[in-house]
Amino acid sequence: MKKLLGDERRNYILELLRQEGKAITGTELAKRSNVSRQVIVNDMALLKAKNEPIIATSQGYLYLSSNADTTIFEREIASYHTTAQAEDELNILVDAGVTVKNVTIVHPVYGYLTASIMVSSRYDVQQFIQKIKETDSNFLMDLTEGAHLHVISADSEEKLDQAVEQLSKKGYLLSINE
Incomplete structure (x- = not known):
């Protein structure tokens, strides 16, 4: 060529x-x-x-193609968990039928730091986790001792609700009292 x-x-x-x-x-x-x-x-x-x-x-x-026929719902969630639980958190989200668009942390010096993730299946999660390991990289949440935000999206509010409910059951959601 x-x-x-x-x-x-x-x-x-x-x-x-x-x-x-x-x-x-x-x-x-x-x-x-x-x-x-x-x-x-x-x-x-x-x-x-x-x-x-x-x-x-x-x-x-x-x-990112915009499909005018499909309505996409988005929500920002606040999570808190260990590095070892990151894969579980992402699998819970994709299993509920949502896409994890990004991760954001609030750094004391740099302010908001956001990285695109764009995982929508267990395969995507596996590839993401594998790349973190292969490159000996850290998760952004390591800079904030586990606290981070995700923007999640789905084709229904129910899927977003299901995802949040499952994360809450696992204790991965950051509550206002923490």
Whole structure:
């Protein structure tokens, strides 16, 4: 395959992300475009600057297509648990049929720090946890001794309610009194 240049490459990347409908790693996009991964990182910055709905997740780059026929409900929840319980928390959420969009902590120096997660299945959770382990990374909540926020989304309020109820039963929700 020939090396794709500039706008042609960025249009190709956009089309790939739209068609796949799932996250694609920078390495994979680089391979398909016959350029370096760093070129892809730069392309993503340019595409985001043009307001393309692309986010970087732990699984790769994802194009957020807006489906006008589907109403999506969102809720922000406050969680508190140990690092060892992170996978359980995420599995509870995806098992209720919700997507965990991000994690946010309130850092005493830096303020609000948010990272995209975008997990919607046990497979996604497994991949996310595996990447944390493989890279010897820490969870953001480690900076706040377990306290963090998630934005969760689903196609019904009932799924969000179910997710919150299950987290509450496990004692993972941060209460106002804590």
